[in-house]
Amino acid sequence: MSLIIKLIAGILGGIxxxxxxxxxxxxxxYTAKVIIGQLISFTIPLIILFFIASGIAGLPKTSGHLLGKTVGFAYSSTVIAGTLAVLLVLFATGFFEGSIVYEAAKGAELKGYIQLEIPPIMSVMTALAAAFIFGIGISQLNLGQLKDVVDQGRDVIDALxxxxxxxxxxxxIAGVFAEMAVAGTVVDTLSTFGVVLVAAVGMHWLWLTTLFIVTGLMLKRSPLELVKNMLPAYFTAIGTMSSAATIPVSLRASKANGVSEEVANFSVPLCATIHLSGSTITIVTCAMAVMFLSPTMAIPSLLEMLPFIFMLGVVMIAAPGAPGGAVMSALGLLTSMLGFDESAIALMIALYLAQDSFGTACNVTGDGVIALWVNRFSEKAE
Incomplete structure (x- = not known):
């Protein structure tokens, strides 16, 4: 929660x-904003390269049937959640009408004291391709030393x-809002912030409601009972803002829902890394909101957003465990696939971090549903 307080202080201070x-x-x-922005741009391909390569190389090789089901259900959940978020945002486009401009107007632009450029060492797609090649290669060839290299690279970037x-x-963020305040566009932007945040959290709850109703019907059990058992994990995640830190509570909750020991111990920790449906909902919602706000971006259609969602489901594997890790992993796709510039990226980060705890809670609670599905279909296979 301290990060949110600092974020709010940054917004107010910048204004x-x-x-x-x-x-x-x-x-x-503004100069500080430019320097930090350059560092972020430089780091994006490294996040994708090391975290995805390490994640793929580290996938467990035992319990193959559990691995396939868990990964399949987790990815499907993430993609469907993102798709539904797009549909709901498109349905509610009236909230974003009015051509709100968040960029500085001509004549009101700030200039930095230092002109610093830190070019990334590779493009986002190059990093993604390399991550898959090395991750799969390390896993298939059992290259222990190379796995140590990518793991240590991941640790370096995680520490950064x-x-x-x-x-x-x-x-x-303060630099961005200072720029908007100078341009006179900050009030309109802040008013839209509130709508977007409420919409994102509302979509989390709608998605979880859908998941538990479908699961209850499939298992012929009360959805309310399933939700009740997962509530401790939900509220723990709000406090910790970390799926990994909530694993012990998630395990107890899943077992209370009747998931077998074997399935729970395998699926829940794995889902804490690969299942980020709540984060995906937030990223998609906030990204579309920023695009609506921008005078230079066209409103995307569902077909235009689908490739982004499919790739986002993959890149979420790379999400670091730190608060805001999911949006940091997604920045590469936002710039390369949706055309986000530095101002759009800054707004995206601010929007995402403001609700990060709720997105994490949605992720964790959804992990319990994935475990129930894996448990159900594993029993059926036997």
């Missing part, structure tokens, strides 16, 4: 700086995110 500080001081904040980039995000 006040843009409105009341001399332009020269505001441009100091946790100790540098994530703590610097409030300053990055």
């Amino acid at each position: 006040l700086a843009g409105l009341y500080l001399p332009l020269g001081l505001t441009e100091l904040l 995110l946790a100790k540098v980039i994530i703590p610097a995000l409030p300053f990055y």
Whole structure:
């Protein structure tokens, strides 16, 4: 929760700086935003390369039938959740009408004191292809030393995110909102923020309701009973903002729902890494909201968003465990597939982090459903 408080402080500080500080001081904040933005852009391909390669290489090779079912159900859940989010946002496009502009107007642009460029060492798609090649190769050929390299690379990037980039995000966001305050567009943007956040959390609950009703019908059990058993995991995730930290509670909740020991011990920890339906809902919702807000982006259709959703389901494997890890992993797709610029990325990060705990709670609660499905179809196969 401290990150959210810092984020709010960054938004308020940026607005006040843009409105009341001399332009020269505001441009100091803008300079910090530019530098942090360059570091983020440089890090995106490395996140994808090391986290996806490490994730694929680390998938358990035993219990093949459980692995296939868990991965299949988790990916399907993520893709369907993202697709439904697109449909609901398109249905509610009236909330975003009005051509709200979040970019600085001409004549009101801030300039940084330092012109710094840190080009990424590879493109996003190159990183994604390399991650799959090395991840699958390491797994199939049992290359222990190379696995250690990608694991250590993942640890380095994870430390960079946790100790540098994530703590610097409030300053990055402050620079963005200072720029909007100077341009006079901050009020309209903030009013839309509230609508988007409420919509994202509402979609989480709608998705979980759908999952538990379908699961209850399939298992011929009360959905309310299943939800009740998963509530401790939901509220724990809100507090921890981490799927991994909630695993012990999720395991107890899944077993209370009747999932066998073997399935629960396998599927729940794995889903904490690969099943991020709540995060996907938020990313899709926030991305479309930012595109609606932008004067330079066209409103995407479902067909235009589907490739992004399919790729997002894959990239979510790379999501670091730190708060905001999912959106950091998705930045590469946002820039390469949806055409997000630096201002759009900053708004995306701010929107996502404001509800990160609820997205994590949706992920964790959905993990319990995946475990129930795997348990059901494993019993049927036997």
